[in-house]
Amino acid sequence: MAHSIHPLIDNGITKGSNSFAGGKLHCHCASDQVEITLNSNVAHNHACGCSKCWKPCGSLFSIVGVVPRDAVSVTANESKLSIVDKEATIQRNACKVCGVHLFGRIERDHPFKGLDFVHVELSDEKGWQEPQFAGFVSSIIEQGSHPKEMDQVRARFKAVGLQTYDVLSPVLMDLISTFTAQKSGIRFANL
Numbered sequence: 538m539a540h541s542i543h544p545l546i547d548n549g550i551t552k553g554s555n556s557f558a559g560g561k562l563h564c565h566c567a568s569d570q571v572e573i574t575l576n577s578n579v580a581h582n583h584a585c586g587c588s589k590c591w592k593p594c595g596s597l598f599s600i601v602g603v604v605p606r607d608a609v610s611v612t613a614n615e616s617k618l619s620i621v622d623k624e625a626t627i628q629r630n631a632c633k634v635c636g637v638h639l640f641g642r643i644e645r646d647h648p649f650k651g652l653d654f655v656h657v658e659l660s661d662e663k664g665w666q667e668p669q670f671a672g673f674v675s676s677i678i679e680q681g682s683h684p685k686e687m688d689q690v691r692a693r694f695k696a697v698g699l700q701t702y703d704v705l706s707p708v709l710m711d712l713i714s715t716f717t718a719q720k721s722g723i724r725f726a727n728l
């Protein structure tokens with residue numbers, strides 16, 4: 538298949554480092570780059586096929602992970618940031634000039650509130666957690682991928698050892714449903 542899944546997947550996955558404690562992200566501008574400093578590695582790093590997550594040019598998927606929002610600071614050119622869609626659950630802060638998304642933040646009541654969504658390929662440092670799974674895989678059809686190519690796309694994730702899901706992984710879906718249940722008044726013993 539001609540299409541790139543994502544540069545961090547296409548040629549096999551490079552494992553991250555458990556001792557890696559963060560680094561800097563930069564947008565794609567040639568000058569006056571927006572710079573984000575992360576004082577943490579990412580968790581739940583994954584490929585996302587949805588239409589809203591930022592993808593590098595020519596790739597079918599985004600790679601996105603989370604960090605505690607307290608670990609995120611804008612350290613240069615903050616004035617170039619703007620929120621892509623203020624109504625979305627994840628408020629994606631993008632560079633107004635190059636379009637790269639620097640971080641996504643949740644302000645409403647949500648199981649992932651307190652975590653920011655980031656793309657570690659925007660960093661030159663090595664050691665970031667490697668992708669753990671692929672989510673929202675079927676969503677690439679909504680952006681024009683042919684339905685008959687989906688088996689091939691899923692096979693390419695399997696070939697590098699990643700499970701594919703059409704929403705999120707079971708761990709994350711269980712977290713979301715637990716939050717929803719607790720909000721409705723259900724109490725779980727021994728959680």
Ligand SMILES: N[C@@H](CCC(=O)N[C@@H](CS)C(=O)NCC(=O)O)C(=O)O
Nearest residue numbers: 586587588589590625626627676679
């Ligand atoms: N099929 C839809 C799925 C969009 C979607 O639900 N994306 C997920 C994964 S990032 C999400 O949590 N979205 C919340 C948001 O974008 O604010 C699309 O591709 O646009």
Ligand SMILES: [Zn+2]
Nearest residue numbers: 564566632635
């Ligand atoms: Zn930029």
Ligand SMILES: [Zn+2]
Nearest residue numbers: 585587589590
């Ligand atoms: Zn997404």
